[in-house]
Amino acid sequence: MSVHEIEVTINGKKYREQVESRMLLSDFLRETCGLTGTHVGCEHGVCGACTIHLNGSAVRSCLIFAIQVDGQEITTVEGLTKDGELTLLQRNFIECHGLQCGFCTPGILMSTTDYLQKNPNPTLQEIKEMLSGHLCRCTGYEGIIKAIQKTIDESNLNYEAERR
Amino acid sequence: MKPAKFDYYCPKTVDEALSLLEEIGFDGKIIAGGQSLVPIMNMRLATPECLIDINQLNDLQFIELDGSKMKIGALTRQAEIEMSDAVRKHLGLLSEAVPYIGHVQTRNRGTFGGSLVHADPSAEIPLSLMTLGGTLHIASKDEVREVNVEDFFVTYLTTDIMPNELLTEIHIPLPEGRVGYSFHEISRRHGDFALVAAACQLSIDSQDRISKVRLVLGGVDAVPLLITEASELMEGEYLSASLLNKIADIVDEVVNPESDLHATADYRRHLAKKLAVRTVKTAYERARGENNECS
Numbered sequence: 001m002s003v004h005e006i007e008v009t010i011n012g013k014k015y016r017e018q019v020e021s022r023m024l025l026s027d028f029l030r031e032t033c034g035l036t037g038t039h040v041g042c043e044h045g046v047c048g049a050c051t052i053h054l055n056g057s058a059v060r061s062c063l064i065f066a067i068q069v070d071g072q073e074i075t076t077v078e079g080l081t082k083d084g085e086l087t088l089l090q091r092n093f094i095e096c097h098g099l100q101c102g103f104c105t106p107g108i109l110m111s112t113t114d115y116l117q118k119n120p121n122p123t124l125q126e127i128k129e130m131l132s133g134h135l136c137r138c139t140g141y142e143g144i145i146k147a148i149q150k151t152i153d154e155s156n157l158n159y160e161a162e163r164r
Numbered sequence: 165m166k167p168a169k170f171d172y173y174c175p176k177t178v179d180e181a182l183s184l185l186e187e188i189g190f191d192g193k194i195i196a197g198g199q200s201l202v203p204i205m206n207m208r209l210a211t212p213e214c215l216i217d218i219n220q221l222n223d224l225q226f227i228e229l230d231g232s233k234m235k236i237g238a239l240t241r242q243a244e245i246e247m248s249d250a251v252r253k254h255l256g257l258l259s260e261a262v263p264y265i266g267h268v269q270t271r272n273r274g275t276f277g278g279s280l281v282h283a284d285p286s287a288e289i290p291l292s293l294m295t296l297g298g299t300l301h302i303a304s305k306d307e308v309r310e311v312n313v314e315d316f317f318v319t320y321l322t323t324d325i326m327p328n329e330l331l332t333e334i335h336i337p338l339p340e341g342r343v344g345y346s347f348h349e350i351s352r353r354h355g356d357f358a359l360v361a362a363a364c365q366l367s368i369d370s371q372d373r374i375s376k377v378r379l380v381l382g383g384v385d386a387v388p389l390l391i392t393e394a395s396e397l398m399e400g401e402y403l404s405a406s407l408l409n410k411i412a413d414i415v416d417e418v419v420n421p422e423s424d425l426h427a428t429a430d431y432r433r434h435l436a437k438k439l440a441v442r443t444v445k446t447a448y449e450r451a452r453g454e455n456n457e458c459s
Binding site: 002004020021022024027043044045048051054057058059060062063064065067068070111114115128129130132133 | 165168215
């Protein structure tokens with residue numbers, strides 16, 4: 001009972017693979033599927049580097065076994081871009097110097113993307129609380145927060161423009 | 165860090181899960197959200213022979229108003245509780261406490277029932293349920309039994325639940341009348357384990373006298389600590405500075421905190437007194453309609 005076949009949709013593509021039950025989803029994504037954008041840091045749910053979307057919600061992939069996502073839908077950082085175009089949030093990370101070494105960046109992008117979909121207009125305090133699920137040791141979070149705020153401003157402008 | 169080998173089962177119905185539990189017994193461990201279990205498996209502090217994954221049991225995922233009580237399925241995600249309008253309207257204490265659990269990314273996966281059966285003495289959901297009161301419905305192949313929350317927590321990480329049993333749902337009475345509540349917690353950083361947490365829910369009569377009150381402290385003993393002496397002292401009284409001082413004295417006497425890397429026992433005792441007074445005061449003000457700010 002310890003090796004199983006699973007089928008998962010990742011970034012719109014189907015993967016059918018054999019996995020041992022103890023394989024973490026983070027390792028499955030990186031080693032079996034070759035999607036190394038998902039980073040592995042602490043492996044006990046603290047650092048947030050491995051955050052992905054499972055059925056549309058940001059979760060830690062190091063705290064889920066690959067076997068548990070049989071039949072489900074996953075998005076990794078590789079799946080954020082549309083037709084090779086970076087998202088507004090990704091562009092603003094570049095613009096506002098929201099990253100230095102980049103190790104924590106994929107997880108933060110995944111969490112923030114999900115969060116802004118559910119809370120399009122968060123306060124600074126709410127942004128900080130959402131980011132508390134991620135450890136970044138380079139930037140002191142200033143650039144990251146600016147990138148997120150800029151994205152909120154610009155999306156709201158777009159929203160306003162659409163309404164007009 | 166990687167977990168040790170285990171066999172994996174994924175039942176599709178509650179009955180199937182209960183049969184598996186009966187068969188596997190002590191070698192099995194239920195996994196729901198996994199936000200506490202998987203870290204300890206990754207560190208090999210836990211090496212269960214078998215995991216029984218209950219994530220497919222959609223019947224256990226609900227928030228439902230039923231007359232004078234709220235029913236919550238054990239598999240309901242913490243983030244769903246956080247976002248629920250019904251919970252905010254009827255069990256405000258829970259809406260106030262849940263955002264303190266870990267981070268939004270862990271609450272998306274972590275479950276209401278999982279936090280209760282894991283029974284971390286500093287965890288927010290056990291503390292809140294102890295404050296709100298209610299019953300836990302625990303199923304095995306042969307029966308469903310109801311356990312009052314006061315009898316559920318045994319000691320550190322230990323509850324009144326057997327290896328062949330499954331927590332299915334939790335029933336919480338809706339508070340009535342002029343009610344106020346408050347939850348406070350001190351941790352080293354937002355999302356960390358609480359050094360000390362406190363919760364209070366109380367009702368007052370038409371003259372503003374306290375008619376019913378529950379004050380509970382977390383992180384100061386092996387289980388969420390219901391301060392019954394404080395309730396006895398407060399019932400029938402108006403809240404006053406001298407009453408609050410007496411509550412602080414009681415808390416000082418009954419808490420039994422331990423020292424660790426993060427805080428000494430003395431500091432935890434100090435926090436327990438301050439937070440007890442703060443939650444009672446805020447709850448009373450809210451019951452009188454004076455303080456509706458979330459704090």
